[in-house]
Amino acid sequence: MGAQLRVYKRRIRSVTATKKITKAMEMIAASRVVKAQRKVRASAPYATELTRAVTAVGTGSNTKHPLTTEADAPTRSAVLLLTSDRGLAGAFNSNAIKAAEQLTARLEAEGKEVDTYIVGRRGLAHYNFRERKVVESWSGFTDEPSYADAKKVAAPLIEAIETETADGGVDELHIVYTEFVSMMTQTALDARLLPLRLDEVAEEGAAKGDEILPLYDFEPSAEDVLDALLPRYVESRIYNALLQSAASKHAATRRAMKSATDNAGELINTLSRLANAARQAEITQEISEIVGGASALADATAGSDR
Amino acid sequence: MAAELHVALVAADREVWSGEATLVVARTTSGDIGVMPGHQPLLGVLESGPVTIRTSDGGTVVAAVHGGFISFADNKLSLLAEVAELSDEIDVQRAERELERAKAEGDATAERRADVRLRAATAR
Numbered sequence: 464m465g466a467q468l469r470v471y472k473r474r475i476r477s478v479t480a481t482k483k484i485t486k487a488m489e490m491i492a493a494s495r496v497v498k499a500q501r502k503v504r505a506s507a508p509y510a511t512e513l514t515r516a517v518t519a520v521g522t523g524s525n526t527k528h529p530l531t532t533e534a535d536a537p538t539r540s541a542v543l544l545l546t547s548d549r550g551l552a553g554a555f556n557s558n559a560i561k562a563a564e565q566l567t568a569r570l571e572a573e574g575k576e577v578d579t580y581i582v583g584r585r586g587l588a589h590y591n592f593r594e595r596k597v598v599e600s601w602s603g604f605t606d607e608p609s610y611a612d613a614k615k616v617a618a619p620l621i622e623a624i625e626t627e628t629a630d631g632g633v634d635e636l637h638i639v640y641t642e643f644v645s646m647m648t649q650t651a652l653d654a655r656l657l658p659l660r661l662d663e664v665a666e667e668g669a670a671k672g673d674e675i676l677p678l679y680d681f682e683p684s685a686e687d688v689l690d691a692l693l694p695r696y697v698e699s700r701i702y703n704a705l706l707q708s709a710a711s712k713h714a715a716t717r718r719a720m721k722s723a724t725d726n727a728g729e730l731i732n733t734l735s736r737l738a739n740a741a742r743q744a745e746i747t748q749e750i751s752e753i754v755g756g757a758s759a760l761a762d763a764t765a766g767s768d769r
Numbered sequence: 770m771a772a773e774l775h776v777a778l779v780a781a782d783r784e785v786w787s788g789e790a791t792l793v794v795a796r797t798t799s800g801d802i803g804v805m806p807g808h809q810p811l812l813g814v815l816e817s818g819p820v821t822i823r824t825s826d827g828g829t830v831v832a833a834v835h836g837g838f839i840s841f842a843d844n845k846l847s848l849l850a851e852v853a854e855l856s857d858e859i860d861v862q863r864a865e866r867e868l869e870r871a872k873a874e875g876d877a878t879a880e881r882r883a884d885v886r887l888r889a890a891t892a893r
Contacts, residue, residue: 508779512847516840519812610781610851677842682813683799691814692838695851702781 465745471738475731482727488551489720492713495606496646499710502607503643506706510699517659517696519679520689528689531659537634539576541598541623542566542653543616545640545704546586547605547712555641555649555715556585559708562651563639570637578623578633582616582705608709613702620701621694624657634658636697640704641711647718649711656700659693772806773825774844778832780853786830792823793846795839802839810842817881819856819889820848831856833889835882859890 521531544563546556563586567577581587581600590597599619604612626632636657641649681688777787794803796818804811817835824830837850864886871879 502782505783506781508777508784509781509849512777512779512840512849513838516812516838516849519840519842613781614851677810679810679812679840679842682797682802682811682839687798688812688814688838695838695849698851699781 465741467741468738468745471734471741475734475738478727478730478734482724482731485720485723485727489717489724492717492720495713496710496717499607499706499713500643503703503706503710506699506703510703513692513696513699516688517692519677520681520685520692521659528686528693531689531693533634533658537575537628539578539628539633540570540635540637541578541580541620541633542570543580543620543636543638543701544582544586545605545638545708546581546583546589547708548584548602549606550585551719552712552715553719555712556583556589558651559639559641560586560589562653566637566639566653575635580616580620582708605705605712606709608702608705610698610702613698613705616705617694617698617701621697638701638704640708643707643710643714646714649714656697657693659696772844774804774806774808774841774846776822776846776848778820778822778834778848778853779850781851785832785850785853786822786855789825790822790830790846791825792821793848794821795834795848796820797839804839804841804846806844808841812840813838815839815848815850817885819885820853831889833859833886835885854886854889856889859886861887861890864890 542563544559546559550556563579567579570577578598579590579596581590581597582602583605584602587597587600587602601612601616620636623631623633624636628634635655637653637655639651639653641651643649773789773791774793775787776790776793778785792803792805794801796802796816797813798816799813802811802813815834815837817833820832820834822830822832832853832855834848834850835852837848837853840847840849864883868880868883868887871877871883
């Protein structure tokens with residue numbers, strides 16, 4: 464076999480192996496998306512009921528709470544960025560990081576200090592490499608977040624917002640995550656969790672149910688209910704964002720792996736054509752060598768006869 | 770016709786139980802409360818404790834609920850809990866082990882959680 468042909472054959476073998484791997488990763492991601500989507504749906508009833516309850520307290524009473532009132536001049540914000548632990552997901556992580564950087568720039572332009580909290584190794588690596596300060600970070604659960612994980616993430620954030628700004632607390636809490644719109648579309652977006660805009664929450668609820676909320680009897684009191692309710696609300700929002708990010712990550716992985724598989728297939732086609740051409744060239748050369756040799760021999764014998 | 774109320778017991782990551790009931794007893798921070806159909810709209814904070822639901826077919830459902838909220842309006846009652854388990858889902862032996870361990874370590878929250886589980890499991 465000619466040297467050229469051997470090189471092509473070897474490359475085809477290696478690309479075929481890569482294709483098998485990416486194909487397997489694509490299938491794994493596809494099954495995980497479905498699972499993650501199911502988890503997002505399973506968490507919906509709790510989130511809806513909680514939103515309803517928050518709206519009920521917010522609209523049904525004139526309670527003032529540090530978590531719902533805006534500071535006169537907010538000076539510090541916390542930004543929670545959700546990324547994934549592992550890459551191979553196309554632009555998933557860089558989109559989320561970009562969205563967080565835009566938000567940070569916007570907040571800084573408004574004259575606020577920004578504390579960054581990060582979930583996921585990828586985001587943390589990005590910030591560490593650029594030697595930016597990260598207040599706290601978590602990793603290890605981004606593929607399948609549980610409610611306990613969301614609680615773990617929410618705890619220091621709630622503590623920070625309840626602390627006075629002068630003592631190192633924050634006035635606002637923003638979250639950057641990737642919304643799972645559909646299998647094909649996932650968008651990185653930022654949202655302000657706290658202070659709560661009650662009218663916005665109410666609008667959200669009204670859009671869904673179009674109902675008038677009754678006058679509730681609060682047990683033990685509206686303040687206490689709100690006190691207990693708002694941290695749970697934050698946890699549930701973070702939980703939902705974690706689940707959506709996980710689903711988006713798997714969808715992004717699936718897409719990235721699908722195009723990798725397609726590219727590998729294309730490469731195999733091109734390489735097989737080149738290998739065929741090389742083999743053909745080899746055969747042609749051999750034939751012409753034989754023909755050339757035979758005619759030289761014929762010429763030689765014809766000469767010696769005379 | 771006996772009045773009924775619709776109950777949804779929802780944990781953070783799933784719907785634990787839902788159906789029609791005639792009476793729901795739960796423990797709020799200010800004491801036990803029983804809700805029957807036609808109760809006035811209510812929103813309360815739950816203590817961790819067993820919740821008893823008397824279903825309209827005469828059965829009883831007991832669940833261990835660890836913190837959360839009760840809200841009632843329009844004959845619809847929702848029990849929101851971070852963690853909620855039906856009594857028949859509770860592994861008694863595991864809960865007993867947890868209780869021992871929590872007592873040994875002096876972990877009050879874990880002890881309370883295990884205790885609630887056991888009480889719910891025995892109440893069925």
